[in-house]
Amino acid sequence: MFKVIIADDEPSIKRSLKAIIERENPQFQVTAFAENGREALERVREFAPDLVFTDIRMPDMDGLMLIREIRRCGIPAEVVIITGYSDFGYAREAIRLGVFEYLLKPIDIDEVIQILKKAEKKLRDIRQEQLERSEWIAFCKKEAETMAKHLWVLNETALWSQMKQIRDRLQQYKPNFARIREMYTDLMFLLQTELETLTGNRIMLPELPEMKWNAPENTIEKQVQTIIRGVMEKIRHLRNWGSQRNMAEAIKQIENHFSDESYSLKDAAEFAGMSPTYFSKSFKEEVGMSYTRYVTKLRMQKAIELLSDPNNKVYEVAHAVGYSDYAHFAKVFKKYFQFSPTDYRHSLERSS
Numbered sequence: 001m002f003k004v005i006i007a008d009d010e011p012s013i014k015r016s017l018k019a020i021i022e023r024e025n026p027q028f029q030v031t032a033f034a035e036n037g038r039e040a041l042e043r044v045r046e047f048a049p050d051l052v053f054t055d056i057r058m059p060d061m062d063g064l065m066l067i068r069e070i071r072r073c074g075i076p077a078e079v080v081i082i083t084g085y086s087d088f089g090y091a092r093e094a095i096r097l098g099v100f101e102y103l104l105k106p107i108d109i110d111e112v113i114q115i116l117k118k119a120e121k122k123l124r125d126i127r128q129e130q131l132e133r134s135e136w137i138a139f140c141k142k143e144a145e146t147m148a149k150h151l152w153v154l155n156e157t158a159l160w161s162q163m164k165q166i167r168d169r170l171q172q173y174k175p176n177f178a179r180i181r182e183m184y185t186d187l188m189f190l191l192q193t194e195l196e197t198l199t200g201n202r203i204m205l206p207e208l209p210e211m212k213w214n215a216p217e218n219t220i221e222k223q224v225q226t227i228i229r230g231v232m233e234k235i236r237h238l239r240n241w242g243s244q245r246n247m248a249e250a251i252k253q254i255e256n257h258f259s260d261e262s263y264s265l266k267d268a269a270e271f272a273g274m275s276p277t278y279f280s281k282s283f284k285e286e287v288g289m290s291y292t293r294y295v296t297k298l299r300m301q302k303a304i305e306l307l308s309d310p311n312n313k314v315y316e317v318a319h320a321v322g323y324s325d326y327a328h329f330a331k332v333f334k335k336y337f338q339f340s341p342t343d344y345r346h347s348l349e350r351s352s
Contacts, residue, residue: 151228
């Protein structure tokens, strides 16, 4: 149901127009009348109508002034002006102000029917857009929260996977270029809010740049990706103050868990507050070798220590340093030391 207000100082116009509207299109209901522009503005503010029919010539405040006030107040009502042929100069000004349609006196029923049909389509489209926008905002709020977390730990894999899902969702609305920009702007605004919470206002997202209306559709998406990459760089610099400390703590954590076969690079990266990719790169720069090679080194050093005690069986040593499969342990051991665990144990026995 769509609400209508009729503003006209002629009672017969109001009565006949109300009768035509409610008889010919039950989707519209006249909720209020007004004698002049000032009263009409009060009714518009009170009832928030979808459609306003207003005469151009009225006492106290004319139709043009009413339209200006409606626009100034940001009231999203469609306006139809009622005019005579002698008022056509006024009508042109009203059209410049963005009126929806104009209706000539004397009122023709068929003209009213066509205006209502056209208005119903536009108003339904507006409501659908509003519904879709509400859905999109709710979706973006949830996604922005997750995105901010991925950004903060520099989890690029998860982040780009999420961006693809967002793009796929956006395309379901079949948006035009302007709408795509608006929808990504919503996402960036909500992401900024989440980042402010995480970083204490230390990360600010730049606005999406203005682009030509006929630019390729993926232009906006590329701009968003550029902004996100820039944010990741800022976060890397922002968190560098503690990167060495984080890495040192992570190395201690690895040294305490290297014998746990289930402990992985991902666990160490999460402990350090970094993405696995970024942690792997930083770890190699800090330690001088890869994570896998470092863990192998720790395990082999511990294996040698345990094998030096004749009370420890070789297969027990394998389990103790993180290998549930003895054959795999023996293979790694031989590759590392150039002799097998059994050879090493035999050499100890011979020397004793």
